[in-house]
Amino acid sequence: MHLHDVWFVLIAVLWIGYFFLEGFDFGVGVLTRLLARNRPERRVLINTIGPVWDGNEVWLITAAGATFAAFPEWYATLFSGFYLPLLVILGCLIVRGVAFEYRAKREEEYWQRRWEWAIFWCSLVPAFAWGVLFGNIVHGVQIDAEKEYVGNVLDLFGPYPLLGGVVTLLLFTFHGAVFVALKTLGDIRTRARRLASRLAFGTAVAAGGFLVWTQLDGGGRWSLLALVLAVAGLAAAFGCNLAGREGWAFSFSGVAVVASVAMLFLALYPDVMPSSLDPAWNLTAENASSTPYTLKIMTWCAALATPVVLAYQAWTYWVFRKRIGTDSLSTAGEH
Template sequence: MELHDVWFVLIAVLWIGYFFLEGFDFGVGVLTKLLARNRTERRVLINTIGPVWDGNEVWLLTAGGATFAAFPEWYATLFSGFYLPLLLILVCLIVRGVAFEYRHKRDEARWQTNWEHAIFWTSLLPALLWGVAFGNIVRGVKIDGQKEYVGDLFDLLNPYAILGGLVTLTLFTFHGAVFTALKTVGDIRVRARGLALKLGLLTAALAIGFLIWTQVSRGDGKSLIAMIVAVAALVGAIGAITAGREGWSFALSGVTIVAAVAMLFLTLFPNVMPSSLNEEWNLTVTNASSSPYTLKIMTWCAGIATPLVLLYQGWTYWVFRKRIGTHHIVDAH
């Protein structure tokens, strides 16, 4: 396997890790309006992800940096062609981080309500737009012979990509609901289970249609295996949350995300960004990659730094592993 193939796999792993981890905290952000009944319950939800949300975003930064260094042509075409959606995602992530930090700085109800609205919308929009973006990457966009995107914003709003956005939105919200049930106690835990079941059924209806569409249009034997794993895991996650097994449900919803994103990358390879105008203009792991020397240096750096990051993030989750409830909020106040 060539180094550019290795880095395609590593970038896929980074995106898988990002969607697995950021997926549930996007979902929790959406649930601050769908599940929480009052400000105390919203504080419980926010506190479940408070220690980890910023660490989850490290995976996005690493994925973007790795793409820039390993596949500069892919990075340039992607960020120029998807400029407005990616800018909107970036703004949402910035505002979201500010909202988490500023919400509790004042006691005024209006101040806190405004930041709670911000948390909801800046969680919902990225969860939707990431699916739209990856749907377009897999489907193919208007790339010319100079490796430049020549379409417009409306070309990105096609039925396949929009369905992909709805899938990521519902899947992440389901993932977040299961995480909430896993991390809370009392009435909010019970209601999170019930909402997770409803979200799981909606997610299954959308995701199965999207994955079948992907498999029929661009899939092969490997992507078919990934699709079967994703669907089976999603069904298992729904069954587990119905039985009150939050841990198993969270693990299986995570497997669903892992398998579904892996399927998208399997349908791409050896392309990184197909052209809908001419297959000869596809960006591939070969024509979009950096020099072998650059990839070699990157591989050494990644081999040293990655285990340290994983150990630190794993330790963070272990430290903040206990459940919380509304009674903890009262005591803290």
């Protein structure tokens, strides 16, 4: 295996980690309107992710930075061709972060209500948009011989990418509902489990259709294995949720997210961005990569820094592992 192949795998792992962690993060944001009945319950939901949401976004920053350094051609084509959708996502992430921090700075009802709506919409839009973008990356876009994207914004919204957006939105919301059931107490915990059960069927249908389409479009035996794991993970999460085993349900919903994203990268490889105009113009892990010397330096840096980051983030989740409910709001800090 060459270093460009290693870095394709590492970037895939970074995106998998991002969608696993930020997936339930986005899901909780969506649930602030679908599940919470009043402001105290919305505060409970926000507090479940308050200590960790910003750490989850580190995976996105690292994935983007690693793509820029390891695959500059991929980065250039991706960020120029998808400039407007990525700008929308970035704007949502900025507003969402500000909303988490500013919502509790004033006590006026209208002030908190507006920031809560910002959390909802700025969680829902990226959850959908990421699926659309990755659907385009896997399915192929209009790339010419100069490795330039020559389509327009409307070309990004075909049936396959739109289905991908629906899948990520449903999958993240299901993942978030299971996480809320794991992290809360009382009535909100019961309703989160009930909502997760209702979401499970629609998520399974949409995800199954999308992943089967992906497999038929260009998958192999490894992507087929990931498809089976994704479906099995959803089924197991549903069963564990019904049985009230929230920890196992969250683990299996995580398996579904991880396997689904892994399948996209397995179906994509060895390409990084296929051209829908001519297969000869595909961006591949080889022709889009940096020099071997650059990749070697990056590999050493990643080997030294990654264990520290993983250990710190694991410690953060351990520290904030306890359940919370509306009864604990008087002693819980605002996030």
